[in-house]
Amino acid sequence: MCTTCGCGENSEPKMIDPSTGKVVSIDLTKSQDHEYTHPHDHDHGHYRHHQFHPSDASSGNTVSLEKEILAKNNLIAERNRKWFQTENILALNLVSSPGSGKTTLLERTILDLRKQIPFMVIEGDQETMNDAERIRATGCKVVQVNTGTGCHLEADMVARGIEELQPPKNSAVMIENVGNLVCPALFDLGEKSKVVILSVTEGDDKPLKYPHMFRASDIMILNKIDLLPHVQFDMEKCVQHARQVNPDIRVFQLSATTGEGSDIWYHWLRQQIVSMATS
Numbered sequence: 001m002c003t004t005c006g007c008g009e010n011s012e013p014k015m016i017d018p019s020t021g022k023v024v025s026i027d028l029t030k031s032q033d034h035e036y037t038h039p040h041d042h043d044h045g046h047y048r049h050h051q052f053h054p055s056d057a058s059s060g061n062t063v064s065l066e067k068e069i070l071a072k073n074n075l076i077a078e079r080n081r082k083w084f085q086t087e088n089i090l091a092l093n094l095v096s097s098p099g100s101g102k103t104t105l106l107e108r109t110i111l112d113l114r115k116q117i118p119f120m121v122i123e124g125d126q127e128t129m130n131d132a133e134r135i136r137a138t139g140c141k142v143v144q145v146n147t148g149t150g151c152h153l154e155a156d157m158v159a160r161g162i163e164e165l166q167p168p169k170n171s172a173v174m175i176e177n178v179g180n181l182v183c184p185a186l187f188d189l190g191e192k193s194k195v196v197i198l199s200v201t202e203g204d205d206k207p208l209k210y211p212h213m214f215r216a217s218d219i220m221i222l223n224k225i226d227l228l229p230h231v232q233f234d235m236e237k238c239v240q241h242a243r244q245v246n247p248d249i250r251v252f253q254l255s256a257t258t259g260e261g262s263d264i265w266y267h268w269l270r271q272q273i274v275s276m277a278t279s
């Protein structure tokens, strides 16, 4: 839950495996009772020790509650990150507003690169299995996390997703976050990078309006370039705006539906996998 926007109140996130229909309830307040089993049989046992009770935070103090929530999240995110590193798994957190093309980009990327990179997907949405079904249709292993009223994924949900998916060494775990350019910027999932997707129909000013997200991301994908002739969108200005909030951001311009421009994105993905294996 974010105390910022009050999301996630009175809702129980769930995880569904579309291939088996298995539903796992993710009650974050009860997670201290849950003995995490590691995806593989190493003796890490590292999910076990941290306990968190919302009541730990000084009662009625929103600022400290927010800090507690983020601290707990960061701890689990660090464990996820360490695990991804030891397994040489590239984890990317795809963030954007709804409809910018995250699922379409994943579908195309998986189909085009699956012979080179084994992909696994964690889908985040408030409701429905639609995106997980779309990913499953590509033949890729996927779980759907439904956050209910929650507007973002949390590290805990990704930890459960990993348990379910059991991604192999040297694979890529793609996490499609809930469509929202605000709160997912706050929550580290343990990913290597956040990849923000902005489509040309959303306006070139968005990096300035949602600076936190563009600052938190290593990559900006400008999607739907096939629509450029039909919309007012200044590509140069948009890149300039993104660099204004994040001078190091890398930009790929592509169309997830036609495939135009996707080579540079694919090249970057392959490079990431190679550099994980050699680092």
Ligand SMILES: Nc1nc2c(ncn2[C@@H]2O[C@H](COP(=O)(O)OP(=O)(O)O)[C@@H](O)[C@H]2O)c(=O)[nH]1
Residues within 6 Å of the ligand: 096, 097, 098, 099, 100, 101, 102, 103, 104, 105, 179, 223, 224, 225, 226, 227, 254, 255, 256, 257, 258
């Ligand atoms: N013209 C065009 N449409 C796209 C492109 N990428 C996605 N779309 C469309 O945008 C809509 C939302 O896409 P979706 O992948 O579901 O977005 P998500 O909500 O970010 O996962 C769908 O109708 C897609 O077909 C693109 O590159 N060009």
Ligand SMILES: [Mg+2]
Residues within 6 Å of the ligand: 102, 103, 104, 131, 176
């Ligand atoms: Mg989607």
Ligand SMILES: [Zn+2]
Residues within 6 Å of the ligand: 001, 002, 005, 007, 008, 150, 151, 152, 183, 184
């Ligand atoms: Zn939220």
Ligand SMILES: [Zn+2]
Residues within 6 Å of the ligand: 002, 004, 005, 006, 007, 151, 152, 182, 183
């Ligand atoms: Zn929110």
